[in-house]
Amino acid sequence: MKDANGASVQRLSVLELLHNKLQGILCCLHPTKYKTLDAMLERKMMEMKRASVRVPEHLNFKTIDSVLIKFPQFREGFQEIRNVFQQYDEDSDGILDIEELKKCLHSIELNDIDEAEIDNLFDYCNVDGNKGMQFNEFIVLLCLVYLLMDSTPAETSKTNWPLIKRTFDAIVQVFLFLDKRGDGKLKRKDVVRALNEASPKEKSPAHITRTRFKEMDWDRNGRVSFKEFIYSFISWVGTEQDSESPEQHI
Ligand SMILES: [Ca+2]
Ligand SMILES: [Ca+2]
Numbered sequence: 335m336k337d338a339n340g341a342s343v344q345r346l347s348v349l350e351l352l353h354n355k356l357q358g359i360l361c362c363l364h365p366t367k368y369k370t371l372d373a374m375l376e377r378k379m380m381e382m383k384r385a386s387v388r389v390p391e392h393l394n395f396k397t398i399d400s401v402l403i404k405f406p407q408f409r410e411g412f413q414e415i416r417n418v419f420q421q422y423d424e425d426s427d428g429i430l431d432i433e434e435l436k437k438c439l440h441s442i443e444l445n446d447i448d449e450a451e452i453d454n455l456f457d458y459c460n461v462d463g464n465k466g467m468q469f470n471e472f473i474v475l476l477c478l479v480y481l482l483m484d485s486t487p488a489e490t491s492k493t494n495w496p497l498i499k500r501t502f503d504a505i506v507q508v509f510l511f512l513d514k515r516g517d518g519k520l521k522r523k524d525v526v527r528a529l530n531e532a533s534p535k536e537k538s539p540a541h542i543t544r545t546r547f548k549e550m551d552w553d554r555n556g557r558v559s560f561k562e563f564i565y566s567f568i569s570w571v572g573t574e575q576d577s578e579s580p581e582q583h584i
């Protein structure tokens with residue numbers, strides 16, 4: 335039996351269950367799964383923007399300089415995620431294939447997540463089209479699981495999950511700092527405004543902010559989604575193994 339969008343009713347009920355788990359983040363089923371995840375993230379960011387008045391002072395970024403100064407802490411968090419990545423990359427080929435990823439998510443007791451959700455997230459985060467999750471893709475995937483699934487990994491002695499969670503919380507706050515209007519996506523005006531708050535006396539030249547914005551807006555639709563942002567952010571910060579030659583910061 336099919337609904338108006340051609341999706342089977344059975345599939346709908348699975349998604350309805352997912353919706354409940356996502357605490358009502360999603361209000362309706364979109365026929366395109368990627369757009370659904372984009373919409374969920376957009377709503378989540380809006381929700382967190384509203385709640386951000388309560389964030390602790392050290393996460394309340396007011397200038398881009400206050401973000402830059404935290405780059406070493408972000409790298410430390412990424413290194414902890416790399417340890418998780420390496421632990422589950424059983425054949426050590428530098429990627430997590432879908433089976434390795436499932437093992438990883440199940441063994442860290444993200445029990446609320448089902449196979450279909452993992453497949454969906456895997457496709458959504460696999461931005462280079464390569465069959466597996468590279469390290470940067472894995473960081474994004476884990477962050478989205480943390481944000482959307484309302485499910486945090488069980489504490490294990492091997493992994494410092496509090497550090498990883500703090501890292502994700504801080505990434506969200508950087509996004510919210512850039513999202514001046516609080517609508518869950520970045521427009522060029524937002525980014526220009528945020529970057530100019532770095533040093534009000536010395537405004538970033540227009541071409542720099544324009545370049546930064548273009549870098550983030552992969553699909554050139556004039557706005558930067560959380561997913562587009564986080565990939566760029568990871569490459570700006572650099573991860574421990576390539577921190578020798580990090581890309582030029584904002
Ligand atoms: Ca592998
Ligand atoms: Ca990939």
Ligand SMILES: [Ca+2]
Binds near residue numbers: 551552553555557558
């Ligand atoms: Ca975009």
